Amino acid sequence: MQSAKMKCPYCGAEMNHHADKVFPSERSQGTAETVFNGSIVELHSCTVCGARAARVVG
Amino acid sequence: MQARPLYIPVILGTTRQGRMSSNVAKLVAEEVSKQAEVETDLIDIATLPLPTNDAGEAIKHVDFSSKMDRADGLVVVAPEYNHGYSGLLKHVLDSCLKEYVHKAVGIVGVSAGPFGGARVIQNLLPVMRELGLVTIFWDVNFSTVQNVFDTGGKLLEAAYIRRIDKFLKELIWMSRTLRYGRENISI
Numbered sequence: 442m443q444s445a446k447m448k449c450p451y452c453g454a455e456m457n458h459h460a461d462k463v464f465p466s467e468r469s470q471g472t473a474e475t476v477f478n479g480s481i482v483e484l485h486s487c488t489v490c491g492a493r494a495a496r497v498v499g
Numbered sequence: 500m501q502a503r504p505l506y507i508p509v510i511l512g513t514t515r516q517g518r519m520s521s522n523v524a525k526l527v528a529e530e531v532s533k534q535a536e537v538e539t540d541l542i543d544i545a546t547l548p549l550p551t552n553d554a555g556e557a558i559k560h561v562d563f564s565s566k567m568d569r570a571d572g573l574v575v576v577a578p579e580y581n582h583g584y585s586g587l588l589k590h591v592l593d594s595c596l597k598e599y600v601h602k603a604v605g606i607v608g609v610s611a612g613p614f615g616g617a618r619v620i621q622n623l624l625p626v627m628r629e630l631g632l633v634t635i636f637w638d639v640n641f642s643t644v645q646n647v648f649d650t651g652g653k654l655l656e657a658a659y660i661r662r663i664d665k666f667l668k669e670l671i672w673m674s675r676t677l678r679y680g681r682e683n684i685s686i
Contacts, residue, residue, distance in 0.1 A: 458686055460681075461686065462631060464597070482597060484600050493598075495597045
């Protein structure tokens with residue numbers, strides 16, 4: 442399912458969701474980490490100013 | 500014409516005293532700075548105060564992370580040590596992750612022998628892939644690097660300028676293409 446568009450923290454424009462990646466973590470806890478031994482993180486880039494942002498899924 | 504110039508920093512991937520790769524990294528950074536609509540910095544990993552009693556994103560360095568986040572592409576200057584890369588280069592690269600995804604990287608191999616760092620380049624490719632970087636298919640190989648520069652760091656073999664230029668053209672194309680993809684094409 443497509444998640445809601447992120448807004449750029451710098452200019453407010455809609456960001457483009459360009460990648461998902463599992464980020465390994467031995468420190469934090471979470472359901473996804475039980476399965477993947479890490480967190481799934483969405484990566485977004487701003488279509489206007491090029492800024493990048495990430496958010497953890499689930 | 501693009502509104503924002505590309506940012507392609509050059510990483511000097513060794514901390515060894517007397518490192519010959521320093522001349523290489525300076526030369527490459529100088530050539531990057533000559534490219535139209537491209538900005539660069541020379542990042543010397545010897546100047547990054549990363550601890551060695553931990554690893555990975557837990558030891559992220561604010562300035563290095565910020566530069567990797569801003570980067571559209573990277574040049575890694577990697578001397579070959581015992582057929583591999585410097586341990587501290589890997590230590591520094593591992594301190595970031597999301598900063599690299601869908602960005603271009605080109606590798607410059609350096610060696611005292613005749614193979615120009617071919618083996619260190621091959622060893623770095625799977626590392627780059629796992630970091631989310633996209634490798635280009637041109638490298639620059641500095642063989643017998645001790646003969647390539649004079650004692651003052653001046654380049655003695657002009658042919659390297661042409662090789663670096665070809666490498667940079669490819670890296671810039673890939674950096675520009677991936678920037679377009681990051682900003683406009685959804686997964």
